[in-house]
Amino acid sequence: MRLGIDLDGVVADFDNCWLDRYHSEFGGERMSTPIEWDGLHRLTHFPDMPAFWDWVRLRRIFRQLEPIPGALAGLRSLAADGHDIVIISAKFDWAIPETLEWIAEHRLPTREIHFRGDKHEVACDVYLDDSPIALPNFVKERPEALVCRMVAPWNTPIDGAVDIPDWDRFLTVVADREPVGDVAQR
Numbered sequence: 001m002r003l004g005i006d007l008d009g010v011v012a013d014f015d016n017c018w019l020d021r022y023h024s025e026f027g028g029e030r031m032s033t034p035i036e037w038d039g040l041h042r043l044t045h046f047p048d049m050p051a052f053w054d055w056v057r058l059r060r061i062f063r064q065l066e067p068i069p070g071a072l073a074g075l076r077s078l079a080a081d082g083h084d085i086v087i088i089s090a091k092f093d094w095a096i097p098e099t100l101e102w103i104a105e106h107r108l109p110t111r112e113i114h115f116r117g118d119k120h121e122v123a124c125d126v127y128l129d130d131s132p133i134a135l136p137n138f139v140k141e142r143p144e145a146l147v148c149r150m151v152a153p154w155n156t157p158i159d160g161a162v163d164i165p166d167w168d169r170f171l172t173v174v175a176d177r178e179p180v181g182d183v184a185q186r
């Protein structure tokens with residue numbers, strides 16, 4: 001099957017990386033993990049999100065992320081089982097080179113990488129994402145696909161999506177899924 005896999009919040013731990021970096025650079029109490037999708041700057045001294053993203057860009061934070069536990073082994077296991085790993089990530093243009101470096105460093109078993117916001121345009125049999133914007137679009141636009149919500153404080157259960165608390169669960173859900181149609185032909 002074609003498995004459409006998001007990066008941040010699914011394979012790469014953006015939040016803990018930027019929080020650690022912010023704390024070491026600006027001091028103060030280590031903030032807790034964000035619970036909201038938007039408005040990360042409100043956890044910082046930055047006046048708005050453009051200022052926050054400027055800091056993320058200048059520090060090349062997307063190059064320094066730790067993998068999420070179980071993600072790399074999980075991807076390799078799925079690839080070894082014959083599935084196609086299709087990376088689908090919404091990224092700023094400036095983050096793409098360092099994200100490609102990160103993918104190479106961690107030897108993600110993929111031959112197909114998409115950087116785009118309208119993720120549902122990439123046809124897959126299964127999607128795994130944590131975005132409260134992308135998940136409803138997958139359910140609506142790809143009704144034939146299995147949509148998996150990586151459970152996070154910034155998303156909520158969605159009718160038509162399966163809740164995934166960790167990578168072990170994702171591997172089980174994929175193993176239980178029979179391919180529907182021939183998505184590769186589209």
Ligand SMILES: [Mg+2]
Pocket residue numbers: 006007008009010129130131
């Ligand atoms: Mg994400």
